[in-house]
Amino acid sequence: MARAFLLILILAACSGCLTVIDNPQVMVDGRSLYERECLACHMSNGGGVPGMAPPLVGSPWVAGGRDALVGYVLTGGFSPQVLMSRFDFLSDQDMSVLLTYVRKTFGENGTTISTDQVARIRSEINTLN
Numbered sequence: 001m002a003r004a005f006l007l008i009l010i011l012a013a014c015s016g017c018l019t020v021i022d023n024p025q026v027m028v029d030g031r032s033l034y035e036r037e038c039l040a041c042h043m044s045n046g047g048g049v050p051g052m053a054p055p056l057v058g059s060p061w062v063a064g065g066r067d068a069l070v071g072y073v074l075t076g077g078f079s080p081q082v083l084m085s086r087f088d089f090l091s092d093q094d095m096s097v098l099l100t101y102v103r104k105t106f107g108e109n110g111t112t113i114s115t116d117q118v119a120r121i122r123s124e125i126n127t128l129n
């Protein structure tokens with residue numbers, strides 16, 4: 001009984017690692033994009049800086065719907081205020097890798113974001129502008 005429980009614990013703890021092991025290159029590339037573009041404000045552990053940038057860990061934008069996260073980061077928060085810059089200069093490929101890293105590392109469910117999804121949201125935002 002105790003042994004079965006332990007096995008379940010190990011499997012549960014490892015389901016995240018397995019996804020990461022599935023996509024080692026995405027995680028490596030995503031991390032370096034994150035370090036280049038986001039780390040200065042949101043910190044390497046996603047904890048943010050009090051009074052300056054909110055944490056990504058526990059953020060509903062990170063763990064919630066993928067479309068919303070893509071839109072948020074492309075536009076810098078859907079807001080005319082300049083609190084966070086727009087990241088629409090990143091290619092669809094870079095954005096998908098970066099946000100997949102962010103979701104897997106700081107989000108709760110860690111599903112991937114595809115290049116097509118970024119392209120679709122980008123064109124919807126362009127239509128709105």
Ligand code: HEC
Pocket residue numbers: 034037038039040041042052053054055056059060061062069072073077079083084085087098102
């Ligand atoms: C210059 C500092 C800065 C950089 C660089 C930056 N952010 Fe932000 N980010 C902010 C600030 C400030 C907010 C809060 C904006 C607001 O509340 O309107 C924010 C908010 C967010 C949020 C919403 C969090 C929440 O729960 O409210 C997400 C998600 C996010 N940033 C992701 C990113 C990603 C991904 C990158 C890299 C591509 C990035 N940020 C780069 C400053 C930054």
